Amino acid sequence: MRLASSRAELDDDVEAVSAWFHERGHTDGLPIVPPTERRVRAMLAGTARTPDASLGVVAPTGHACTVEKLAINAVMAGCRPDYMPVLVAAIEAMTQPQWMLGSMQSTTNPLTPMLIVNGPVRTRLGIHGGAGAMGPGWRANATIGRAIRLVLLNVGGAVPGDVDKCTQGFVGKYGLCVAENEEESPWPPLHVARGFEPSDDVVTVVGVNASTNVHDSSDRWEDLIKTLTASLVSPGTANVVDPHSTPVLAVNPLHARILAEAGFTRERLQRHVFEHCRIRPEDLSGRRTVLRVGEHGLEHFAVDGMIPFTNRPELTQVVVLGSLAGGHSCYLPNGHFGHAASRRIDAAPPRIEP
Amino acid sequence: MPSVVLITRAFERLADVVSNGSRLPSLHRHVLPHPLNPLPDERVAAILREALPSIVRRLVAGAAA
Numbered sequence: 001m002r003l004a005s006s007r008a009e010l011d012d013d014v015e016a017v018s019a020w021f022h023e024r025g026h027t028d029g030l031p032i033v034p035p036t037e038r039r040v041r042a043m044l045a046g047t048a049r050t051p052d053a054s055l056g057v058v059a060p061t062g063h064a065c066t067v068e069k070l071a072i073n074a075v076m077a078g079c080r081p082d083y084m085p086v087l088v089a090a091i092e093a094m095t096q097p098q099w100m101l102g103s104m105q106s107t108t109n110p111l112t113p114m115l116i117v118n119g120p121v122r123t124r125l126g127i128h129g130g131a132g133a134m135g136p137g138w139r140a141n142a143t144i145g146r147a148i149r150l151v152l153l154n155v156g157g158a159v160p161g162d163v164d165k166c167t168q169g170f171v172g173k174y175g176l177c178v179a180e181n182e183e184e185s186p187w188p189p190l191h192v193a194r195g196f197e198p199s200d201d202v203v204t205v206v207g208v209n210a211s212t213n214v215h216d217s218s219d220r221w222e223d224l225i226k227t228l229t230a231s232l233v234s235p236g237t238a239n240v241v242d243p244h245s246t247p248v249l250a251v252n253p254l255h256a257r258i259l260a261e262a263g264f265t266r267e268r269l270q271r272h273v274f275e276h277c278r279i280r281p282e283d284l285s286g287r288r289t290v291l292r293v294g295e296h297g298l299e300h301f302a303v304d305g306m307i308p309f310t311n312r313p314e315l316t317q318v319v320v321l322g323s324l325a326g327g328h329s330c331y332l333p334n335g336h337f338g339h340a341a342s343r344r345i346d347a348a349p350p351r352i353e354p
Numbered sequence: 355m356p357s358v359v360l361i362t363r364a365f366e367r368l369a370d371v372v373s374n375g376s377r378l379p380s381l382h383r384h385v386l387p388h389p390l391n392p393l394p395d396e397r398v399a400a401i402l403r404e405a406l407p408s409i410v411r412r413l414v415a416g417a418a419a
Contacts, residue, residue: 060368062375102375106368157375162367 046081056095059102118191119201129179131323145175185320186260207338221262238335277309362388
């Protein structure tokens with residue numbers, strides 16, 4: 001197996017290698033696992049794809065993300081080789097032109113790709129969807145999300161402040177990968193709602209802003225749904241200015257159970273959000289109104305005189321996430337770019353020696 | 355097609371990367387002051403009026419090339 005990437009001779013020392021990569025702008029500021037040829041070859045054994053195969057063009061540099069480049073960044077992030085098929089599918093999803101990766105890479109908006117993994121691969125790889133899934137402590141979540149961010153930096157050229165014009169940034173830009181908590185969800189999994197079979201392994205990638213916590217410990221669905229819908233929409237939220245946006249509503253299993261017992265399916269929840277999360281046109285500032293309507297008049301998007309959260313109910317991506325421990329759900333807005341895209345994950349390759 | 359890209363100063367480096375990535379490294383560009391966003395509309399219009407002769411010169415140069 002021939003590798004094409006250039007080599008650098010460095011001391012066999014994590015600190016020295018991390019410093020060398022950091023000085024050249026190739027890290028997220030954290031130490032890296034040195035991407036030696038041995039480690040990169042071992043990483044490549046995690047996929048049946050050939051090293052020179054392109055998974056897509058990463059904007060704004062326009063460079064192809066080959067399997068080899070992905071493997072190098074996966075090593076740097078601390079991934080295991082068997083994570084490679086998830087990474088391959090995520091890059092393929094994000095580099096579809098309609099995902100508008102170039103805009104996401106350079107926007108002043110604090111956007112990052114959120115990976116939501118469904119199917120049996122979650123348990124096989126230990127991708128966590130339970131307690132604290134969006135926080136620290138889960139190797140697969142942390143390193144898969146980090147590897148994607150390193151690809152966006154090192155292949156796509158999204159150097160913070162220079163090309164990535166994100167105004168303030170947020171911690172999700174270190175990496176954001178979760179599994180749906182299918183086991184504790186009262187609803188069919190997200191990937192089934194998006195047209196896949198339950199046995200499929202699928203990654204759904206959505207460009208999201210930071211999460212807003214929605215806390216309600218009520219056991220009454222009427223109170224809960226009122227809190228949820230009131231918390232999701234405000235004049236400054238990203239999706240208000242994009243009618244095609246695909247925000248993520250991450251419902252914890254407790255909230256999901258209360259809603260399901262009251263007869264809420266995922267589709268009914270999406271419709272409820274669509275019908276109740278609306279903003280008065282006069283609450284949008286002039287410039288945000290221009291962003292929203294473009295060449296159309298504001299009335300083009302209004303329903304009964306109010307501006308809906310999204311154009312269609314099904315655009316809100318409802319995912320069950322977290323534990324039964326408390327009454328905390330969250331909402332992650334989605335703006336102009338990175339609308340939800342799903343991709344089937346390759347089966348693991350037969351075990352081969354690197 | 356003759357084209358000029360308008361950018362503000364803060365986005366120059368991004369413009370370099372995007373034009374190179376789009377295989378259009380010689381794309382004409384006009385750099386405006388930054389930031390424009392907090393300025394009143396009348397001030398933004400005045401800045402653009404001031405920039406117009408230079409933009410037209412670049413467009414014409416592009417058409418001639």
